[in-house]
Amino acid sequence: MRRSRSFIPTTKEIPSDATLPSHQFLVRGGFINQQGAGLYNFMPLGKIVLEKIRRIVKEELDKAGCNEVQLSFITPLSLWDRSGRADTMGKEMLRIKDRHQNEFVLSPTNEEAMVELVKNRATSYKDLPLNLYQINTKFRDEARPRYGLLRGREFLMKDAYSFHASKEDMVREFDMMESTYKKIFTRLGLDFRVVQADSGAIGGDGSKEFHVLADSGEDTIVVCDSCEYGANIETIFETDEEIDALNEKSYEELQTKKIDEKCSCGGELSFKKGIEVGHIFQLGDTYSSALDAKFNDENGKPKAYEMATFGIGISRLVASVIEQNHDESGCIWTKSTAPYMVNIMISDIKKEAQVELAEELYSKLQDSNVEVILDDRKERFGFKMKDAELIGFPYTVIIGKELANGNVQIFDRKTKEKISVSVDDIYSKMMELI
Numbered sequence: 347m348r349r350s351r352s353f354i355p356t357t358k359e360i361p362s363d364a365t366l367p368s369h370q371f372l373v374r375g376g377f378i379n380q381q382g383a384g385l386y387n388f389m390p391l392g393k394i395v396l397e398k399i400r401r402i403v404k405e406e407l408d409k410a411g412c413n414e415v416q417l418s419f420i421t422p423l424s425l426w427d428r429s430g431r432a433d434t435m436g437k438e439m440l441r442i443k444d445r446h447q448n449e450f451v452l453s454p455t456n457e458e459a460m461v462e463l464v465k466n467r468a469t470s471y472k473d474l475p476l477n478l479y480q481i482n483t484k485f486r487d488e489a490r491p492r493y494g495l496l497r498g499r500e501f502l503m504k505d506a507y508s509f510h511a512s513k514e515d516m517v518r519e520f521d522m523m524e525s526t527y528k529k530i531f532t533r534l535g536l537d538f539r540v541v542q543a544d545s546g547a548i549g550g551d552g553s554k555e556f557h558v559l560a561d562s563g564e565d566t567i568v569v570c571d572s573c574e575y576g577a578n579i580e581t582i583f584e585t586d587e588e589i590d591a592l593n594e595k596s597y598e599e600l601q602t603k604k605i606d607e608k609c610s611c612g613g614e615l616s617f618k619k620g621i622e623v624g625h626i627f628q629l630g631d632t633y634s635s636a637l638d639a640k641f642n643d644e645n646g647k648p649k650a651y652e653m654a655t656f657g658i659g660i661s662r663l664v665a666s667v668i669e670q671n672h673d674e675s676g677c678i679w680t681k682s683t684a685p686y687m688v689n690i691m692i693s694d695i696k697k698e699a700q701v702e703l704a705e706e707l708y709s710k711l712q713d714s715n716v717e718v719i720l721d722d723r724k725e726r727f728g729f730k731m732k733d734a735e736l737i738g739f740p741y742t743v744i745i746g747k748e749l750a751n752g753n754v755q756i757f758d759r760k761t762k763e764k765i766s767v768s769v770d771d772i773y774s775k776m777m778e779l780i
């Protein structure tokens with residue numbers, strides 16, 4: 347992509363309601379823009395990042411044997427009446443009427459629709475297990491949408507639903523999906539913890555959350571310094587008092603607070619702030635029983651499916667990457683989420699030698715399937731550098747004054763270090779770095 351042909355409207359203006367780094371930098375970097383309360387458009391750079399995350403999630407789920415489907419975003423209210431959730435979902439579920447006064451819902455989640463899809467189609471134990479997923483728009487009418495993509499009303503979510511002949515098989519799938527999720531978040535380059543969630547009515551190990559660690563996170567979690575252990579504070583502390591007080595504390599206060607108990611591995615426990623990006627539940631037969639969704643078991647006896655459900659916030663992940671990876675100048679994308687890996691910057695486009703070398707490197711990197719953008723705009727060098735730091739390309743090749751001595755510079759966004767490389771070595775050096 348040539349920057350002169352691209353639509354990347356960066357700005358110095360910070361939206362008045364943007365308190366979090368991801369909200370500020372994604373808007374300022376020209377990734378997203380707000381269309382209405384809790385409603386965001388993804389502009390070209392934002393769309394590239396969203397698609398990269400979606401692709402990694404899809405690849406790992408397909409490898410795990412899940413089937414991708416796409417359900418209608420609008421669902422009849424009658425479905426929600428049958429499961430009983432028309433009454434319990436409250437105002438977060440937005441209802442609409444068509445011209446015939448039939449009532450519909452903008453889907454906030456899709457358990458009911460997915461059960462209806464499988465019911466009467468997977469009729470024997472031989473048709474099970476099944477795991478179906480979609481990466482689709484969801485709508486929840488939040489009372490106070492805020493924090494940009496982290497607490498929007500319309501969002502992109504991966505939701506998967508599995509159907510089983512027995513509880514044992516459902517638990518096997520639950521454990522398998524936990525390791526699939528770990529692969530996904532590792533590939534995205536994120537520092538995350540699996541957290542034992544408040545089990546509530548589900549009980550036991552029936553629910554786990556995946557949190558990206560970030561100082562600005564909304565949730566307070568307890569983590570061990572020597573093993574993988576993580577827990578939601580609801581599972582450790584007894585009283586709603588205690589819990590509200592902890593949730594209200596900021597990251598700095600929390601760091602001084604000591605936990606007397608030790609982890610079962612002997613390690614020290616401490617508080618961290620996290621952003622919930624994934625949640626997996628063992629549902630049992632709650633929905634299948636309510637919707638009379640049954641299969642015939644080995645003895646030909648009708649039985650309700652055992653179910654589990656698995657969510658990942660795809661658009662929420664775009665913001666989470668930046669909450670975890672940013673500095674005062676802007677975004678620092680991980681290698682697997684960066685909109686472009688290499689930004690080639692021509693310092694002065696009036697200098698023919700600079701343009702010639704930039705064009706040559708641009709073609710060579712493109713031919714090697716490197717995601718590369720060429721900053722060929724008629725702008726000052728300082729302006730273009732600030733822009734590159736705000737957007738957060740992992741590497742910028744600066745073709746400038748040093749070219750007279752046969753050198754160019756590589757700027758590393760994460761460390762902000764510049765190294766000089768000879769013109770002859772620049773292609774191989776870039777291929778080595780990425």
Ligand SMILES: [Zn+2]
Pocket residue numbers: 570571572573574575609610611612613
């Ligand atoms: Zn431990």
